[in-house]
Amino acid sequence: MKKGTFALLLTTLALLLTAPAWAADTIKIGFNIPLTGDIPKVGESSKLSAEMLKADINGAGGLDVGGKKYMLEFIYEDNEAKAESAVTTALKLIEKDQVLAMIGPNSSKQAVPAGQVADDNQTVMISPWSTNPDTTYDRPWVFRAAFLDPFQGPVAVNFAVKTFHAKTAAVLYDLSNDYSKGLAEIFRDVFEKKMGKGTVLAFESHGTKDQDFSAQLTKIIATKPDFIFVPDNYNQVALIVPQARKLGYKGEFMGSDAWGSSELMTLCGDDCKGLHFSTHYAAAGAKGATKEFIDRYTKKYGYTPDDVAALTWDATRVVLKGIQNAGKLTGKLRRDRKAVRDGIAAIKSFAGITGNMKFDEQGDPVKCAVVVQISQKGDFEFKESVCPE
Amino acid sequence: MLASILQNVINALQWGSFYALIALGYTLVYGVLTLINFAHGDIFMVGAYIAFFVASFALTTLGMPGWAALALTIPATMVLTSLVGVTLERIAYRPLRRKGAHRLYVVITALMAGLILENGNLAILGASRKAFPPLIHETVYTIGGVSFTNLKIAVIISAFLVFAFLHWVVTRTRVGMAMRAISYDKFAVPLMGIPMDNIIVVTFVLGSAFAGLAGILFAMSYPVLEPYMGALIGWKAFIAAVVGGIGDIRGAFIGGFLLGAVEIMVVAFFPSTFRDLIAFTVLLAILTWKPTGLFGVAKTTKI
Numbered sequence: 001m002k003k004g005t006f007a008l009l010l011t012t013l014a015l016l017l018t019a020p021a022w023a024a025d026t027i028k029i030g031f032n033i034p035l036t037g038d039i040p041k042v043g044e045s046s047k048l049s050a051e052m053l054k055a056d057i058n059g060a061g062g063l064d065v066g067g068k069k070y071m072l073e074f075i076y077e078d079n080e081a082k083a084e085s086a087v088t089t090a091l092k093l094i095e096k097d098q099v100l101a102m103i104g105p106n107s108s109k110q111a112v113p114a115g116q117v118a119d120d121n122q123t124v125m126i127s128p129w130s131t132n133p134d135t136t137y138d139r140p141w142v143f144r145a146a147f148l149d150p151f152q153g154p155v156a157v158n159f160a161v162k163t164f165h166a167k168t169a170a171v172l173y174d175l176s177n178d179y180s181k182g183l184a185e186i187f188r189d190v191f192e193k194k195m196g197k198g199t200v201l202a203f204e205s206h207g208t209k210d211q212d213f214s215a216q217l218t219k220i221i222a223t224k225p226d227f228i229f230v231p232d233n234y235n236q237v238a239l240i241v242p243q244a245r246k247l248g249y250k251g252e253f254m255g256s257d258a259w260g261s262s263e264l265m266t267l268c269g270d271d272c273k274g275l276h277f278s279t280h281y282a283a284a285g286a287k288g289a290t291k292e293f294i295d296r297y298t299k300k301y302g303y304t305p306d307d308v309a310a311l312t313w314d315a316t317r318v319v320l321k322g323i324q325n326a327g328k329l330t331g332k333l334r335r336d337r338k339a340v341r342d343g344i345a346a347i348k349s350f351a352g353i354t355g356n357m358k359f360d361e362q363g364d365p366v367k368c369a370v371v372v373q374i375s376q377k378g379d380f381e382f383k384e385s386v387c388p389e
Numbered sequence: 390m391l392a393s394i395l396q397n398v399i400n401a402l403q404w405g406s407f408y409a410l411i412a413l414g415y416t417l418v419y420g421v422l423t424l425i426n427f428a429h430g431d432i433f434m435v436g437a438y439i440a441f442f443v444a445s446f447a448l449t450t451l452g453m454p455g456w457a458a459l460a461l462t463i464p465a466t467m468v469l470t471s472l473v474g475v476t477l478e479r480i481a482y483r484p485l486r487r488k489g490a491h492r493l494y495v496v497i498t499a500l501m502a503g504l505i506l507e508n509g510n511l512a513i514l515g516a517s518r519k520a521f522p523p524l525i526h527e528t529v530y531t532i533g534g535v536s537f538t539n540l541k542i543a544v545i546i547s548a549f550l551v552f553a554f555l556h557w558v559v560t561r562t563r564v565g566m567a568m569r570a571i572s573y574d575k576f577a578v579p580l581m582g583i584p585m586d587n588i589i590v591v592t593f594v595l596g597s598a599f600a601g602l603a604g605i606l607f608a609m610s611y612p613v614l615e616p617y618m619g620a621l622i623g624w625k626a627f628i629a630a631v632v633g634g635i636g637d638i639r640g641a642f643i644g645g646f647l648l649g650a651v652e653i654m655v656v657a658f659f660p661s662t663f664r665d666l667i668a669f670t671v672l673l674a675i676l677t678w679k680p681t682g683l684f685g686v687a688k689t690t691k692i
Contacts (some may be wrong), residue, residue, distance in 0.1 A: 038615075040516030175662055204661045209621045211611040214400035215656035222393045235518055238613050246529055247396070248536035267520045267613050 026073045027063060027329070029319065030093030032104040032114060032125075037081030038208065039233050041263040042106050045309040046128065047076050048301050050103070053316050063320055066328035075099060079110050086110030090117040090125070098333055101126070101319045101340055106308060107233070107258070108132035108179035115142040122334070124341050126319055128311035131257060132182045136363045141341055143363040145315040145352065146257070146280060149179070153186035155278045155369045155386045156229060156254050157194060163276070164252045166226035168199050172216055172240060174232055175205035183231040183256055201225050206236075217244050227252035234259050238267035245271050252276075260307040265378040275374050280307040281354045282372045282382035290353040304379075307354070314352035321347055392534030397657045403541045403610070405649025406548035409642045410603035411626035412633065413555060414596030416641035419630070420572050421592045422486075424495050428477060428503035430623010432597050435506055436470040436604025437614055441519050443469075448522055459524040466605050467598040474597025475590055477502055483586070503620070510616040521612035544606045551599050552642045559638060564591055572636070632672050634685025643683060648672065 031050060035043040054072050062069035075097050079086040086105045093099045094117070101124040105111045111130035118125035119139040126143040127135055131152055136142045160166045169191050173184035188200045201223035204216040220228060221244070230240055230253055237259055244253075255277030265272060283294050283304045293313060297305040323329070325343030329336050349358045350365075357365035368387040372380040411433050418426040443465045447458035481502050485495050527538045559565035567588045571578050579585050607622075608614060625648060633644025648668070655667045675683065 036511060036516040040518075044517075204656075206661065207665070209617075211607075211613075211618070211622075212400075212404050214404065215397060215653040216661050218393060218396045218400060219657060219661075222396075235613060235615075238520075239611055242612075246527065246536065246538050246541075248529055248531050263517065267518055269520070269523070 025062075025068075025070055027065075027070045027323065028073045028075060028097060028099045029316070030097055030099035030102045031074060031076045032079050032086060032089045032093060032102055032110070033076060033106060034081035034110070035076070035078035037079075038235055039081050039107065039261070041234075041261045041306070042081075042129070042308050043078065045262070045306050046104065046106060046312040049297065049305065049309040049312040050074050050076075050316055052297065052300060053313055057320070063323065065324055065326070068328070070329070079105055079114075081107065081110065083110055083113050086114040087117050090114040091121075094118070094121045094123045099123070100323070100329075100333070100336060103312065103315055103319065104128065106130065106312075107177075108135055108182070109177045111135045111144075112178050115139050118142055122341075123337050124319065124322070124344060126315045126344070128315040129257075129308050130179070132178050133362075133364075134178070134182075138362075140345075140363070143318065143344055143359065145311045145318060145354070145357070145365060147367055147369055148364055149183045149186050151388060152256060152278050152369055153183055154190050155371065156187060156256065157190045158386070159276065159278070159371050159384070160227055160229075160252075160254045161194065164227050164254075166252075167195060168201050168223075168225045169195075169227055169229055170202040170204070170220040170223060170225035171200060171229045172204050172206065172213065172220060172232070173230070174208055174236065176208045177233070179258065180231050180233075181205075184229070187229050187231065210236075211239060213240050213243050214247060217247050217249070220244075221247055221249045225251070227254055229254050230259075231256040232258060234261040234264040235267065237272070238264060241268060241275070242271040254278075257307060260372075260380065262303050262306045265374070273374055273376055273378065276371055276383060277374075278369050278371050278386075279380070280369070281310050282370050282380055284372075284375070284379045284381045289351075293353045310354050314350075314354050314357075317352070318344060318347065318350060321350065393657070395533075395535045397653050399535065399537050399541060401650040401653040402545045402646065403649075404653055405646035406544045407603055407607055407622065407645075408626045408629045408648050409548050409645025410551060410599055410606075411623060412630040412641035412645040413551065413638065414600045415627050415630040416633075416635055416638060417555070417568075417592050417596045420636040420638075421568050421589060422482075423492060423572075423636075424482065425499065425627070425635075426596070427496065427499040427623070427627070428481075428506060429596065429600060430619040430621075430626065431503040431506040432470060432474055432477070432619070433600040433604050433607070433623060434510070434616065434619030435473050436466055436597075436601030437521075437608040437618065438510065438514070438519070438604075439469045439473075439601065440466040440605040440608050441521055441614055444522055444524060448524075455524045455526070462524070463602065463605060467601045470601025470604065471594040471598040474593040474600070478590065478593045483589075503623075507616050507620065514616070516616075519614040521608040521614060523612070524609060540609055544610060547602065547606060548642075548645075551602065552638070555595065555599075555638055558595065564588065568592060628669075628672060630682075632675055632682050634682030637682070637684040637686075640682055640684035647683075 033043040033046045062071045077089045079089045105114050106129040108130040111127040112134045115135045119141045128145045131146050131149045171184050174180035202220040253275045257279040259277040260279040322340045322344030325346050326339035355367045357367040370385045371383045373383045375381045414429045444462045447453045447461050481498050527540050567583050629644035629648040630641045633640030651668045651671050655664050
């Protein structure tokens, strides 16, 4: 009995001693994503996409950094789609889990505050989906894989003016969401600059937890706009569009990339068919590496990957490329994090499945946007592509 | 302009109906037990989910047409939701009452029960939202620039019918008389041979059943369900009940419509960013002017 206990103790000790040796051969990357809260599908897409990438690389024996193979370890933490939780999640990943780099948060509401934490703690963060300029602005440690709202706003304006022959517009946005508010303001400014002052007839807001938008919509519909711009998360879009229809509105809507979830159509149903929104990629009719990704994801998980899934794939690959660019890892976290940051900053151009991108001095990619139309079958169909001039 | 005002009156009546239906549950339980049942908003959420499962079952497994599914869903949801309410009373509130715990502890238990319902739902059903299946075809009628649907009218009529029914129960039936008696003096009532526990169960049955009804109507009007949907609307309905004078059925009903109207009208006439600020300032002003609420009476019989 005594011998048995001793043997057990010895094995435990041996395990403890070897543990750091294993740790040296793994690369830990943290994911700060919304697995619960308002937009759970966004977190799920990110996680599933990352799992697929991890399986690819670990299945091939690990990531090759300077001639040495490292296994990947992904840590998924839930930020509940809340700004304050995103901050604590970022701190936990950076300090407790000692990750080499952090992917996410996805939406700007969480990415803006979490970006500050990452920058202060000198840890690389890359947001797959955040489009608000503040996420990366003056933060050398923060990068992103998505285009920016100052680019997306004009895309929506130009598309609506050209396609709907719109002369007037109305906006409904979420006041407590940085993304929605920022994009709404950019849209208003660009539209009024193009079509003349006062052509945005109504500029209405709502709260994140609101379910009834009838008063705002009544006000908007009374001004008879040519179309309504709704830069909102898909869960709210699924309430706003049907309610507008029930108030007798028959006109057009224009949406933004936060519409692009695979859950939009299950929640919204027929009312959303035929509408347009700007986004990062279109799954229907994709070619090459994008098509390959879509087919594998669909086969593995049973539904078409949304833009978050594709962007997470790209963002994670950018980080891995940055790690490889770093040349070698020393095992000293602070020094390695710096090397990874420099490695990502050194990426000249990157061929992602959401398009080719170059990073500018703010860590923002310069890439094209697409406008998709929701088909009668509920697919997001490519309508046109808009690239930065 | 006139069309727009009339449109907002309809909007306010529909939105206020939900507050009123939920506020009635708060006020009934408070009137009888002087207990603020903070889990009530989450019982409303449970009602909406039960309606979702019953309706999906009726539509897909039983293959019923929409109207038949609705006819089945309404009573089934009301019965099942009242079972949840009664279970809550049985396992959370009654033991505390037996032990003579202070009201404060019962209120905290209610808050916790609400959190358990929310997070239990999250753990069991996951974070993804549920889309409520359309049960009836919603037709949009437009008369002179004012649009309304058959569902909106049904919601408003239901709220008034429920109010009339509850008012009748409380003022005209023996059970109602017993409820008023308990609220008047809960120590003398058992001595008169009134089965107090049974009356309290009836109170929870009524309150939860109508929260369940509110759940169905809400799910039909706003067909995106999530585990936390009951929290905010529950809080606001509670505020509505307080402004109306908690413990008074008329108060809860009018308070619900008042809050709905203030919220909608603020958006209609001010920038929408000011909605909650102005709405709750108005309510605060009412309470400052009349601390017991519009119909409340200080420390006497309620309900």
